[in-house]
Each structure stands twice: as C-alpha cells, then as structure tokens.
Amino acid sequence: MTSTVGDNGQTDGYNFAYLNEQTKRMIRRAILKAIAIPGYQVPFASREMPMPYGWGTGGVQVTAAILTPEDTLKVIDQGADDTTNAVSIRKFFTKTANVPTTTHTGDASVIQTRHRIPEQELREDQVLVYQVPIPEPLRFLEPRETETRKMHALSEYGLMHVKLYEDIARHGHIATTYAYPVSVSDRYVMDPSPTPKFDNPKMDSMPALQLFGAGREKRIYAVPPYTKVKSLDFEDHPFEVQRWSEPCALCGARDTFLDEVILDDEGGRMFCCSDTDACEARQQAGSPDDLLDQAS
C-alpha cells in the first residue's frame, strides 16, 4: 500500500502529504494493528507536525498516512468546513499533497473531523478520521498510564460504570454529554473523542472505516466498518441522545445537532445545524415551513 510518490502534489520540497515514507509506514502499521483490535489504543511514535499539539496533529498524521493522490478530502471542525482550524488543516493538505478538497460530505473519500460526525450517512468507500485530544476513557478516573493499560488488558471497566452510577444518583440521569464512553465490539471501552453523545449512535455499524489519531498522547485506534459500538449505560437508564425543542432556524431540520447562536444581549438566541454542509444541502433542497416561521 505504498503510495507512489512522484512530482504530483509535491510542493515546497516536502514529500507527498508532508510526512516521509518511513514515517507513513510506521503510522500505517499502527493503523492496521488498530483495525485488527477494534477500540484498542495502539501507541505510535507521533511526529512533531507544523501545527500545535492539541490542534489535530493526530488526525493530520493519520490522514497524511492514508491519503493518496486520488483522494478527495473534507475537513470539519465542530461540524463546519469554514471554522479556522478546519480551513488551516485543509490548506495544509492542499499545499503538501495537492489533493482536491470538498465541503460536500458525499463527495469526500477522506473526512477529517474534530468533535462531530457528519449528519449524512457515510459509505463503505469513505474513511472518517477523528482528531483526539485525550484518547484514554479512564484517564480522569485513573491518571496512571501503567494502571489504565492494565485495566484495559483485563477488561476491568467497573470504574467506568461507577461514574455513570454516580451521575444517576446525583442528577437522576447520566450527565455525560460529550466524549461519552463506548464499548467497541464488546471488548474495549473507547473514548469517541469529544463528539457530542448525539453522534454516538452513528458510530455503531457504520459502513465507513473510523480512525482516531491522538498526536500529543501518541495513540491511534480504530473502529472497522460494521463494528458494534455501544454507548455505556444501565438497563434501566438506557443511553439517550440530546433533543432540541425547536428545529434548525436555517433548514428546519429536527433530527440534527444544533448550535446555539446568541443574537443580542437580551437573551435572544436561535438554533441552527452544526453540520454546515448538511444544513446547506437541506436549504437548497427546499425552504421548509419552520424556516419561514423563524425568519419573521
């Protein structure tokens, strides 16, 4: 699976997609291992990238390692293609790999994301690459790497439920709203990255390959296509996703994740889709009734 590196796409004297081939091979080996053991965090020798740690270096390295000149890339941050960091990462790959980019989810073969899963269902020929800040779901219960690795190895996940139990005892419901832990293929407990729990159900049996890169923490993990991903819960307090009382003010969707936009300093606010591509597609498809109501 070595990519042919010719003159195409090389700019500024950098190798295709910035990383040298040796590094890409190392990352691909980690990715293959991650796919073979769904949900398991594979340590890899994360490289220093020309953007800061914590700003998507893990996702960027994974994308760089899997990208071919035939790919079409989409980059989103918080669901939007036009947020500054998404723009910056997209430009990086335009410059170093010269691959075509798109904002349309359906047109992309590789989608790098921070904190969201696109609303549009992904296909088998697509790869979703997540940027991950803290890959260890047990980190805030147990700070030590040596201990958390042992807990994963032995499937000692009782502590995870202790936290959920505490939530219910205190609030009457599970109070985790994003980075909501999941069990992958009934084996490893995994952090889905700080996506809202609204997106968790999309991970289950997704036709697309899901790859997760944590650059600063030097971990890669994966959910292969059509793999069971279950959000942790209790039988009598099943997992549920957020719901909004009003539809998107721009496209009228009632089944998407909404961002709140503050309109003035007197409490005026409106809600609209965080996935800008899905929202625009819907707006173009037709102007919904809700939109007219909201606009007045």
Next chain:
Amino acid sequence: MTAPILSCREVTHYYGSQMACRNVSLDLYPGEVLGIVGESGSGKTTLLKILAGQIEPTDGTVSFAKKGGALTGLHEMSEAEIRLLARTDWAFVHQHPRDGLRMNVSAGANIGERLMAIGDRHYGNIRASAIHWLEQVEIDAERVDDLPRTFSGGMQQRLQIARNLVTSPRLVFMDEPTGGLDVSVQARLLDLIRGLVRTLGLSVLVVTHDLAVARLLSSRLIVMQGGNVVESGLTDQVLEDPQAPYSQLLVSSILQV
C-alpha cells in the same frame, strides 16, 4: 475432614536483607475464622498480604480453592485471575477505611462498584443491593447517596465491610479491622462482624495485635514473633494455656490490664 479453602506452605519473605516472615505454613478451612496475632513488626501484615496475593513471597507457596475446585497455587494463576478473585471471591478489609473506600463517590457507588465490575448493569438492582448492604451493616438507608467523608470512622469501616461483602466473597482478609476506632465503637463493630461471619458462613483471616479482638472473632489462633510462628492452636487453648514464652508474655500483658 473438608479440604482447606486457603493454604500456605513454608512461606518466607525478605524485604531486601530484612526478614519479614519465615517458614510459615497454615490452612484455613471453610467457615473458619483464623486469627493471626503478634505485635507490630512480627510479620503478620506481610503474611496477610502474601496470602491475599498482593505480595509474591521470596519462597514458599500459597494456594486457594476456587468455587468447586481444588487448591491451586497463586503462582500458577495469571495476574488477571488473581485480580478477578480479589474483586469477587475475596474481600480485603483495610485497617484505614480510606485505603479501602473511594472517598469521592457516594456510599451507594462504593458498595455497587464490585457488582458493576462483574457486569451488573441494572441501576435499580445495584442501588437496591447497596441499600440492603447498608442495612446489613447498620447504616441508615437514607445515607446511600452521601459521600463517605461525611461518615464517622466507625461508619466508614462498616461501609468498607459492606462494599466488600456485596459480591458474597468466600474468603475475607481483615487487617486490624477495629484498629483506628474508639473502644465503644470497636465493640459494636466486632459484634457486627461476628454476626455477619456466622450468618454468611465466611472464611476469615484476621490480623490483629489485640487479643480481645482475636478472642471474640476467631476459633483458631496463630501467634507470630519476629517473623516466626511461635504457637498455634484453638483460640481458647492458646489464650488459657499458652505454651511458648512469647505467647505467655503476650497473654499475661493483656490480662493484667
């Protein structure tokens, strides 16, 4: 005669060049409470930790009989097996409740943790078990959502016991369970432990420096001094007619008070 549930043979342990215990062999039978007494530094706590699989002895073997199984050496078990035993079939009651409790989660979560660790996923059932066990250790069910740090020392110790017993362990290790408590609180706790041991048919190893605790709880005694077992036998026998000079000293010093 039934087979022992726990057995050790010629267990010796060194910390560096310091001998902690030497050539200790013992058997614990199902439903029995065995007391290990001695002053601090006698090696009794080291021995307890070795028997509970927390320390690997320099020499000798420890074996445990799993449910319906024969005695198996701990050294033949994987770390995963021992850690599983430690949160299911075994219980360990620490001298200081802080070492055995999660101080930052509620009493209910403390008791429920072992259930969740073995796969219980029904909140209502877990909570009901937690309340049941709070009542068993004489803590008001109303306190189920309170943090352990709002509990008195005696209550914390009872909570620790409840947290341990919720998975119906067959073997309980206790390290000076009444150590840090007032005398009046001690008496109530000892009564409670004695009642639980009888009704649940627990097998218990209890380490104590307090002969009164040993007398009240255990049916057999082992006396340790300087890492060696100097005497062992039925509790009444050892306390009423101690043979080893050290046992005599220990008994007389207590009884004079």
Next chain:
Amino acid sequence: MYVAVKGGEKAIEAAHKLNAEDRRGSERYPELSLGQISEQLTLAVDRVMTEGSLYDRELAALAIKQARGDLIEAIFLIRASRTTLPRFGSSLPLETGKMSVRRRISATFKDLPGGQILGPTFDYQHRLLDHDLAGPSDLEPADTAPVDVDQEMPRVLDLLGAQGLMEPPSGQNTDHGDSPGDLTTEPLEFPASRDVRLQNLARGDEGFLLALGYSTQRGYARNHAFAGEIRLGEVSVEIVPEELGFAIDIGEITVSECEMVNQFKGSKKAPPQFTRGYGLAFGHCERKVMAMALVDRALRAEELGEDLIAPAQDEEFVLSHSDNVQATGFVEHLKLPHYVDFQSELELVRRMRAEASAPSEAAE
C-alpha cells in the same frame, strides 16, 4: 445571518499578514539578520537547538526571527522541521572527557587535574544594567591563561569512581542494546529506560525542569546534590557508516554537561556511595543541564530503593509534562472552538437547573 464562523479562510490570511507586520516592526530600524541573532543572541539560539533537538545555529536563528523571539514557538518550528528530515543513524557516545574545554568548574574539589576554568559566565558579574550596551560597544580582549591543549581533563566523577566511591556509570537501564532509545521514533512507554528518560529531559522545557530541580533542593525528594562538574566546550561527533564499518568524525558541536554528585545511603545490593545525576545540552545551557541532572537523579529513586514522595521522582508525571511543545499546544488549544461540547454542556446545565428549580417552585 450567522456569519460568525464564515470567512475563516480570509481571516487566517489577514492574521498571517498582521503577524508579519508585527514581526517586522517599524521600518525605521534595519531588519534583523540571522547572523546577528546567531552571533549576538547565542544563548537563545542554544536553548532553541537543545529543546528543538536539532543542532543547527542558522535554522535556530531563523526560527527565533520567525517566532518574533518567542522561544517556545521557535522550538516548535525547529521540531516540525526536524520531523521531515531523514534519519541516518545514531552517533557514537560523545567523549566529553576529550572535550576541548572552554569552561570547567567543580564545586566538590578545589583543585583537580586540568584545573578549573571559569570561562564565559554571568556568575560573578554584578547584575547592573550596563548602559554602555545601549549603543555600539567596544570590546576589550580577555586575558586568558594559555591553554595547554595536551593537558588531560579527566571528568571529576571518574576520579571518584577510581576510588570506588562513585557508582559506575549506568550502562544498565537501557532496553535498546548498543543504540540508544529514541522517543521521536518509538512511543514513550512506562517505565522508561534511563536513556529515553534523559532524552526526554534534554528536550524538556528549561523552566519546568528548573522548577522541579529546585523543588528537590527544598525538600521534595532532597538528595543532597553537589555540582561535581560542569563543563562547556567542543566535542567531536563520530558515526560508524554501515558501508565503512569504522568510525569517522563528522564535525564538532558545542555542548554543556553537568554531572551532579549525590548522596546515597546504600542498599542491600550496593554499599554506601555517591550516585550520579546527569545533564547534557547543545550549546551553552548551563541552567538547563544543572536542573536536568537534579531531576535525572530524583527520577532514579525507584531504582535506588528510595521512598517515592515528590513530583520530581514521579516518572509518569515528569516525562508526560516536560515537553513545552506538547504543553503549549494543549493549553493553547483551548482557543479552538468548542461550540459543540459547550452546547452539550449548556443543554445539560439548563436541564439540571430546570429540574432543580421545579420542586422548590412546587413547594412555594
């Protein structure tokens, strides 16, 4: 409407231009040359080379200029550039005993073979602002004793070692056979071997190590350190190319080295003797190598059977947080939008507030 996150691309371009303007400053003054930076801001260059872990004065000077003097930003630029460089192999261990020494001091012995050499240092200079430096300054040549190039300068700790009072240098603790570990090509795992640990510290933030080293002196894992020897000078770098099979000299680099002498009470395996803490850096980074040596020694607590009581002894804590490029990235990433996570929290807080106020309203 809702244009808040739109136009990101234009905003980024404009930001780059504004940054370039601020970098240049007023055109009344000539633009900085790389030569000026590498020759006149030498210690900044040294720090950037050390923590950037790339020995190249010119690139470091460029990075400092580009970063507008922000050294962590400059280190970051060097690190990112280093990623793209091919690796040819590792050098033989530097023979710092054969250093052509410009500065060499020992706090443990008054006199020693080779003598003490004060060299270039701020140490005994009164820290008074020198207003003569505000304008062009005249240089007076320094009076230095003639240097005897044939004079051997054995390392102080080796002298103690010859008497059996010093532990031997640790060849143990290396998982990697003859070639040292490299945490830029293999992920850091715990417990780390000492070679990897030292590499981490050498790349680590000077301020972080300084604070940790300082904490050991104030009782958080006190280990009674003496500066056995600090030396600065030039050493040869040798590699063994596979096709040749013998060592060749590929050039000279400037390094600072510190060997701390620390007390050790002895254990069942080892008699009471002195132990080592080691620090090495590119260029002249004296504060860094001293702090590094203190922390290296503190991190050996477990190996030496000492009680683990302080942050400086905690390997996971120290090694996971020493890297300023990682630290600054993650701290500063809080600037990135978190609308989605925040929206989730907002929704939860509103819901919980509604639930919390419901019963009290009913009671009223």
